[in-house]
Amino acid sequence: MGSRLFRGPILSFILGACLFACVSTPVRAEETAAATEAHLVARARELKLWNHPQWINLVHYEKNLFGGYTSQADGLEFFTAKDGPTNPEAELFATIHALFRAPTPLELIRPKAVSDPGMYEALKKLTDEFDKEARAAKYPPAIYGQKLEEKKRALLGIVPDHPLCQFPARLRFFERELGWKGEGLPKIECFRLDEFRRRVDAQSVSIVFSSFFLNNPSSTFGHSFLRINSGLWQKYGKSRNELLDTGVNFAANVTTNNPITYALFGMLGLMPGTFLTVPYYLKVREYNDHEMRDLWSYDIDLTPDEVTMLIDHIWEEQSTFYFYKYFTENCSYHMFTLLDAAAPRLGLTKRLSFYVIPSDTIRVLYRTPGAVKAVTYRPSARAQFFYRLGNLNDAEREALDKLVDTHDVAALDPALPKESAARVLDAFSDQIELVSGDDLARDGSEAQKLKQRVLVKRASLGVKSETIEVPAPDRSAPHLGHGMRRASVGFARENDRGNSVTFGYRFSMHDFLDPGVGYARNMQVDMFGAWARVLTRPNQGFRSQFEFDELNIFKLTALTPLSRYYEARSIRAELGWKKMYDRDCEAGDRRCFPLNLEFGKGWVVDPGTHETLTLYGFLGGRFNHSPHYRGSNIRLGFGPRVGAVLYLNDDLRFGAFGEYYARIWAEDDFVFKTEATLRWGFTKGFALDATARRERDVNEGLAQLHFYY
Amino acid sequence: MKKIISTIAVSLLAASTAFAAQPAKKTAPAAKPAPAMAAPAHHMSGGSSYARNYGMSGCGLGSIWIDKNHMQIFSSTTNMMYTQIFAVSSGTSNCVETPTTAKADRMDKYIVVNKLALADDIARGEGETIQGLAQIMNCQGAENLGSALQAKFATIFPSHEVTVNDITDHIITVVGQDSSLSAACGVSMVSAL
Structure with a gap:
């Protein structure tokens, strides 16, 4: 999709050649085309091809x-029949007909290129001019992009494609299913x-799949996209280089910067999403x-045809x-629709539950027979740094710590062997990136100057670094995780x-x-849960x-241990209604069910x-609101929360807090x-736990069985 | 989001002004024979676009895209951003005026995104982004590319404020001055001046 501009001058001879062809033998060509089309239509009808998966x-x-069909596609240019969005049969015949349509002169012209x-x-x-206009008119981002794109297309002479160039996959499908090799189609070069x-x-x-990123609400559940693995490297290199592959992303054209409207628009499906191809190095x-x-x-196991x-x-x-x-037809869902379109045998979308x-x-994909042939891991900058750190010997580690503390690159111990100094500087260079973040992109920032000093020094050593291969942390491989839904x-x-x-x-x-592997350990992301109980109080109705x-609604906790090497950001936040024992509650048993909002900053x-x-x-701090408090409906609290998490093994964990x-x-x-809880994943998909809790004046013991799916 | 757009717009504008101001700093070594070029030089043509001494002005918008606000590329995960950066530039990798200009244009687009990682790898004398660069430059073989670039790190990245266009030019110069690399990567230094 990124390719909207094409090279070279206008090849007017193509237009000439076609005019010649169209004028000189029009009757003959049209006859053949009409006959072929009629034959294809008859054959498709015979096969009831519109029912083909x-x-x-x-x-x-x-x-x-x-019981009928509706297409999920919302852009109408995707259809050739008027009732195409709801009528597979009409769309099929209209597509066949459209493929045979004579091209307009504009469709035969090669679009201009920026290099013209x-x-x-x-x-x-x-x-420049559009930007002024856009600022005056305050276009939202999506409109901005779209309008600018339209203007550029107009300038470059990019016109909508002839159906032959617009629907290459449909054409391929007809060719295969109808035993046809494109005879009778107009001759068109699909430049783009x-x-x-x-x-x-x-x-x-x-x-x-890119793993979870707690600081960005739109990625709380991870993100997935497709990579088209290029074969171009074979011409130039000895080993495959992913960087020059192409990423295919499905994302919403976000029209708001406000997280609440974002969530609302996302859940209601109000933002148009499109596919976009970008260089993988950008991802x-x-x-x-x-x-x-x-x-x-x-890596998906597809045949070359697929x-x-x-x-x-x-x-x-x-x-x-x-x-x-956000929860149904999202980025990951649409990656599956792409794969299903190319290889219906996989039937991936059917394997998904309603909420995606x-x-x-990733778990569904991994379990689908014949879908995945290999799994590979690409470490984050953080993982790379820790790997480098782990490879340092004591002297090197000491040198690194000194650099981290003093930033004095010139003082790096000259007695260190070159290879050692290289390892130290490589780790330090990574560490700067880890702590500086966006500062590195700001000209004149201390981080940028420091990085420059480090790299100049590093290059002057003249030795090559060893290529590092960070081993895949199989424990957090997303396809191995437990099901996200839990019933207890x-x-x-x-x-x-x-x-x-x-x-x-x-x-x-x-x-x-929660037991098992597949998730980052020191992280909690709980969304949308409900817990209830039935008390065995005698002589009272069910309502009581x-x-x-x-x-x-959500509970988020990120536990990032303090370290001299990076800035730890530990936070917790919680929103929902929660039953609490509180002497301020009006009810006889001193329980009420206030709205509860908590936020805390942590040290780990x-x-x-x-x-x-x-x-x-x-x-x-904590904000509570309940109509059933004595006095004010609102309580504001401030205070500490301390706790511990102990991983006895992958399936046995203990946690406690006060x-x-x-x-x-x-x-x-x-x-x-x-509160203290011990949880044991005794078999795949199930866990048992025991909890002891004290809340102000009351004690509670609780035993639960959890089922993950 | 609006902020991002306007900053990008501003950085585009800033870019063009920055380049406009540049020729005063370095003078084009017009008289020198091409292969012995000491430092890459810039001159202006047409008043607004970036010019290279080994060809005509840059081919795509990528040529004026600089890294002053490099990280803004990532400040949003929306498609719109990608459209801004790549939709116009990605199809333009075919500038055909001279092979080296086309190469430089591709390198600009690659380096604007990979600058930090590339600087790391060049200082280390090896790495994925160097392999990617070799591919972008159509280098056949070019085993010593990493070491050659490492040896000239301070030339390629003379300061932390170096622009993408300059990095590209410096790399082409370094490769062009190495006889085996210039053959492997097909870099011919053409003086247009």
Whole structure:
């Protein structure tokens, strides 16, 4: 899709040649074309080709509530029939007919290129002028991009493609299914399509998953996109170089910068999403370096024909858009629709549950027979630094620590052997990137100057660094993780109210104690959960026996251990309604169910440096609101929360914390809570746990069974 | 988001003014024979675009895209950003005036995104971004590219403020001055002056 401009001058002789062809033998050609088309139509009707799974997938039809089909594509240029969005049969015949349509003169002209005389200046002028106009009119980003694009296209003479060039995958499908080799079609050169194919030079494709990134709300669940693996390296190098591959991303054209409207628009599907191809190196720098996320690649086992089909179908996608739905038709979902269009045998979208979460799709993909042939790992800048750090010997480590503390590159111990000094400087250079982030991009920043000194020194050593191969941390491989949804039942006993049966459901995704591998260890991301209980109080109706323990919107915790090498950002945040024992509650049993908002900043220590035992402390605030408080409806609390997480092994984990909040607007000046849980994943997909809890005056014991799916 | 757009627009403008101011700093070694060029030189043509002494003005918008605000490329995950950066430039890798100009244009686009990683790798004398660069430059073989660039690190990255266009020119100069590399990578230094 990125390829919108083409090289060279206008090849007017093509137009001439075609005019010649069209004028000199029009009757003959039209007759053949009409006859071929009639034959194809008859054959397609005979085969009921519109029911073919690949046709359904290529036009992105989906069974609707009335038993018919509706296409998910929302951009109407994707259809050739008026009722195409709902009628696979009409769309099929209209497409065949459109393929035979005589091209317009404009469709035969090669678009201008930026390198054409004067074009570069003209484009720049256009951009400048448009920018003034856009600023005056305050266009939102999506409109800005779209309008600018339209103007550029107009300037360059890029016109909508002839159907032959617009629907190469559909054409390929007809050729194969109807045993036809394109006889009778108009002769057209697809300049832009050819350029696209040449540029990606597809050999194979992979699905790439970028792991979770807590600081960016749109990536809380990870992100996935497609990589077209280029064969171009074979001409120039000895080993494959991913950087020059092509990434295919599906993303919303975000029209708002406000996180709340973003979430709302995303969930309601109000933002148009489109596919875009970009150089893979851009994704690498964005995810690996800038956001410090690991990338996992799943090489898809496609035949060469399927790969070709996929590339052509990606091209077709440029003529449409899909409203982006955060939880259903999102980036990961649409990667599956692409693969299904090229290889209907995989049937990937059918394997997804209604709600689609990127890391879920990776598990589905991995389990689909014949889908994945290899998994590869690409470390984040953070992982690379720690790998380098681990390779240093004591003397080197000491030299590094000195550099980290003093930033005095010139003082690097000259007695160190060159190879050692190189290892130290390489690690230090990575470390600067780890702590400086965006500072490195700011001219004149201290980080930039320091980096320059380090690199000049490093280069002057004249030795090559060893190529580092960071081993894949299989423990956090996303395809190995437990299911994100969790259903729980349990039994609880409170010292003041007796026994109860508990139920719980969590939509996603992981907390510290959930067993197994596949998730980053010191991270909790829980979204949309409900927990409730039925008390076995005698002689009272169900209404007084049933109560909600918690309605959770989100709970996020990131535990980043303090380190001399990077800035630790540990935070926790929680939003939802939560049942609390509180002397300020009006009810006889002193329970109420306030709105609860918590935020805290934390300090984390990892004494063993292997994440087996993590100790943390947070300082934070809490806002509560309930109509059932005595006095004011609002409580504001401030205080610490300290705790520990202990990983006994992959399936046995222990966690404990205590929290204390001093409160204002409260009759009872403080609340506190301590809690300890031991959880055991005794078999895949199941876990048992036991919890002991004390909240102000009451004690509770709780045993639960969890099922992950 | 609006901020991002305007900053990009501003950086584009800044870029063109920056280049406009540049020729005063370095004078084109017009009289020197091409292969012995000491330092890359810049001159202006047409008043607004970036010019290279081994060819005509840069081919794509990529040629005026500089790294003053490099990280802004990543400040958004929206497609719009990518469209801004690549939709116009990605199809322009075919500037055909001279092979070296086309090469320089491709290198600009590559380096604007990979600058930090490339600087690391060149200082280390090896690495993925050097392999990628070799491919972008169509180098056949060129085993010693990493060491050759490493030896000239301070020439290629004379300061932390060096622009992408300059990095490209410096790399082409270094490769052009190495007889085996210039053959392997097909870099011919053409003086247009």
